[in-house]
Structure formats: C-alpha cells, structure tokens
Amino acid sequence: MSDQQIIITVSGVDKVGIVAKVSAVLAEYEVNIEDIKQTLMQGHFVMFMLGNIEKSKFSFKEIKEALIQIGEELGMEIWVQRKEIFDNMHNI
Helix, strand or coil: CHHHEEEEEEEEECCCCHHHHHHHHHHHCCCEEEEEEEEEECCEEEEEEEEECCCCCCCHHHHHHHHHHHHHHHCCEEEEEEHHHHHHHCCC
C-alpha cells in the first residue's frame, strides 16, 4: 500500500490559506488526504500530510510538480516523497 502513498512536507513563514491552497491542489489532482499534522513554531509553519494517489489519474511527477508550484506561489518550501522511500530513508 505504501507504494501509493506520498508524504508532503510544507514549511515556511505562517500566513493565511496555506492548508486550503495545498489541499485544493491535492483535490484537483485526485489525491486522498489520509492524515495531516501541523504545528506553528515561533511563527514558522510546518505541516506533514500523508496522501494516497491510488485513484488519481495523474502521475507522481505531475502531482509533485503541482505541489512545488503552489509552494513557490505561497513562498513556502514543499517536499514530496513516496512513502516507501521516506520509510526506507528512516530505517537506515
């Protein structure tokens, strides 16, 4: 199942609309949000999302590029990884 899951990390200065805009891109690209965690550390916004791309007609690459684009528009850093790669990196 983790081959269809992606981890999205969003980081930057807090502002209105971050969650809404990132979620809108995920909805547009037919990515199901399975889990979401966010926190604010001294004005710095950090969010982790677990998404499932199994039912999306878009490729991982297309989804990743769209998320990176919205990150640039928001002035935020957005990283997108396949969950299986993320898990393997943290098992080493």
